[in-house]
Amino acid sequence: MFDAGKVIIGLVIFLVLITFPVWYNATIGNASYVPDPQIITTAPACVAPTAYMKASHMDLLNQWRDDVVRRGNREYVAADGTVYNKSLTKTCMDCHSNKAEFCDRCHDYVAVGQPDCWDCHIAPEGGAR
Numbered sequence: 001m002f003d004a005g006k007v008i009i010g011l012v013i014f015l016v017l018i019t020f021p022v023w024y025n026a027t028i029g030n031a032s033y034v035p036d037p038q039i040i041t042t043a044p045a046c047v048a049p050t051a052y053m054k055a056s057h058m059d060l061l062n063q064w065r066d067d068v069v070r071r072g073n074r075e076y077v078a079a080d081g082t083v084y085n086k087s088l089t090k091t092c093m094d095c096h097s098n099k100a101e102f103c104d105r106c107h108d109y110v111a112v113g114q115p116d117c118w119d120c121h122i123a124p125e126g127g128a129r
Contacts, residue, residue: 035105041095047076047084061088061117088121099123 046053048060064086067073076084076091085091096102107115
């Protein structure tokens with residue numbers, strides 16, 4: 001009445017299909033690709049440590065935006081005491097001047113799509129601001 005063989009075959013096919021991405025990646029695929037953004041700069045350091053910037057740069061930029069627009073506070077004091085101007089185009093884009101080679105590589109990798117930075121700011125063309 002219940003065709004147990006067909007049910008078991010159906011479950012096996014279902015499990016194979018649902019776990020295929022894991023098995024493919026473990027045996028054939030290459031998920032170890034990580035983008036390598038190109039930084040061409042003469043600046044001695046970033047406004048924050050690299051690990052923080054990779055994980056939380058948007059938090060920092062949103063905080064800067066709120067401070068500048070709502071409070072008129074345009075200075076950022078880094079952990080090492082260096083004072084920076086809170087500006088995407090004047091501070092960040094000095095080091096990260098090639099949007100395609102820096103911003104887009106990582107944002108495409110994590111499928112962020114179109115960040116809202118460029119709603120207000122003009123994206124740099126090519127390798128210069």
